[in-house]
Amino acid sequence: MAQRGAEGHTRLQMDSLLPPDTSFRLPDLKFSPWDPEEEVVLLDVANRIYVDDTLEKNPYFSNFAKDLIQQMSGDAKAISFKDPDLAAHEINAFVAEKTRNHITELLSASSLSPLSRMVLVNALYFKAPWLHPFSKNRTSEGIFYAETGPGQTKTQHVRFMRQRLENGFTYLKEEGITAFSLPYVDHRLKLNVYMPDDIRAFEVQLAANPQHLEELAARLGRSSLPEHELVLSFPKFKLTAENNSLDLVELFKGFGVDLMFTRGKADFSGMSGNQELYVSSYVHQADIEVDEEGTEAAAATAMGIMAMSLPLPKTPLPVTVDKPFIFQVWLEEENAFHVLFAGRIGDPRAAQ
Secondary structure (H helix, E strand, C coil): CHHHHCCHHHHHHHHHHCCHHHCCCHHHCCCCCCCCCCCCCEEEEEEEEEEEHHHHCCHHHHHHHHHHHHHHCCEEEEECCCCHHHHHHHHHHHHHHHCCCCCCCCCCHHHCCCCCCEEEEEEEEEEEEECCCCCHHHCEEEEEEEEEECCEEEEEEEEEEEEEECCCCEEEEECCEEEEEEEECCCCEEEEEEEECCHHHHHHHHHHCCCHHHHHHHHHHCCCCCCEEEEEEEECEEECHHHCEEEHHHHHHHCCCCHHHCCCCCCCHHHHCCCCCCCCEEEEEEEEEECCCEEEEEEEEEEECCCCCCCCCCEEEEEECCCCEEEEEEEEECCEEEEEEEEEECCHHHHC
């Protein structure tokens, strides 16, 4: 959201990492509304700007807030940062409500101060059942070669979900990697799983070519194999927000985006009319659970500042996800693709 209020070199840096033409699509996605009596697929996106009383009536901020409200279906709310504990409590309560209590402590009082002027919050909640649910009766223990360090593994006993899929999946086997996708009940949604032979080497490859995963996903999407069946063993896992909190400041700096965090050099004059604002903190948390029924996930970010015929025998494709892997929850909407959630599992037991 802060990108809309950035100007000059600060905006150029942010645009180089986050192309502006892809920044505001998610709020436009429409899914079944929340109805506990008829729950199918749910995607909630909530955006809010918390602004200090001193900026609330600033005309530049008023225009900025109106633009965000129109573009991102969010809102703006005045708050006093004079009491950081009270401000953090109010912001966390909003995030907890929007993520259905999956993320309850996004901000700590220590990340705010009486000098704070603005906190931009994005909260995302997702829940979807599989098109082909796993049978809990078939879930059993198996061996996972967990990552304990660079080039180091340890055998762990984890719970594997097991099933045979005759349709709806895609599968790709290339040198050094096995990938597959599983469909959710909403045909627009799928879970992509990428299992490299060597995840560290794969990550080096991704660092050298950030588009590689997107290209791999595109090939996977075209790899439907109707003459095969997928014989899958896939570990259950759960990532909790408390153990998956990420300070994005250093991550952004590593990509060369540093001006926004530098006092005296950051330019957010599109928000305030001056260059006194800078981003003092940028925190992201994610919570995701993959089990026999489907996927439930939440994420929040705060920036301070898918012909009938006689069936033929199908060739089995045995896939056992027994080593570190990368996953993505993908959405196809109007010929565009969006990654709603992504993560890396080195040890399912540690993730839980």
